[in-house]
Amino acid sequence: MVSSRTFSALDSYVWTLTYKWAKRTHPKKSKHWIVNKYFGRLNRSKMNNWVFGDRATGAHLPKFAWTNIRRHQLVRGKSSPDDPALLDYWSQRRQTRTPPPMDKISLTLAARQKGICPLCGQALIAGAEYEPDSPREWIDWFDAMKKRLHKHHFAYRRHGGSDESKNLRLVHSECHRQHHAGDSDRK
Structure with a gap:
């Protein structure tokens, strides 16, 4: 599975839902008015024109695509933690675990x-x-x-x-x- 494709698909789906909501909430307003009111570069750290939120407060829906993707290392072949010949492999793999829980x-x-x-x-x-x-x-x-x-x-x-x-x-x-x-x- 490719996370970035999934996140993009989710972002597209959420955009559709939020746009439909805005259109239903303001039935007499034009598409341009709705886009200018609810969408834009609301999060300065992310260069994206289609962020849904409130310009006055800066509150916005984060995009799924902004999620950091952490790759994991696949287990080599049929390696088993119980195999005594692979003790070095498993000890090295365990050393590269998550960072400590406290700074x-x-x-x-x-x-x-x-x-x-x-x-x-x-x-x-x-x-x-x-x-x-x-x-x-x-x-x-x-x-x-x-x-x-x-x-x-x-x-x-x-x-x-x-x-x-x-x-x-x-x-x-x-x-x-x-x-x-x-x-x-x-x-």
């Missing part, structure tokens, strides 16, 4: 904070109140919880703060949301 900055921040969220004072990950025995333990914990943790800036980027680790701290996503809930009130 170095998050690992450094977690160790520096001793696993505690500075906003609420609770453990970043339940059961991580003690300092782990190895970096692997941190990685395992964060792999399970990584979507629930955010990097928070001491000095906001909009106020000139940087993305260096000295300006970051690791916090619960819920604590982060609550902390920034009143940002519109602050100047």
Whole structure:
């Protein structure tokens, strides 16, 4: 199967659906009006004139064709992981696995904070109140919880703060949301 062809076919199908929706929503408008209202280069990083979305907010439907295609290496012949003659083949194949689940900055921040969220004072990950025995333990914990943790800036980027680790701290996503809930009130 060729992913790029499938993604293009899906994009074509979604375009047809969105165009039909726009035509049904605005039955008295011309094709040019509909195209100008709903389609265009809404995502600046992708050079495509047919992105469906809202020009005012910049919200848009991502294209399937924008998905990064990751190739995988096929298993050679009838190679079996149980064949003792192919131990080197399988060990090399296992070494080129997926990247680690956690970046170095998050690992450094977690160790520096001793696993505690500075906003609420609770453990970043339940059961991580003690300092782990190895970096692997941190990685395992964060792999399970990584979507629930955010990097928070001491000095906001909009106020000139940087993305260096000295300006970051690791916090619960819920604590982060609550902390920034009143940002519109602050100047």
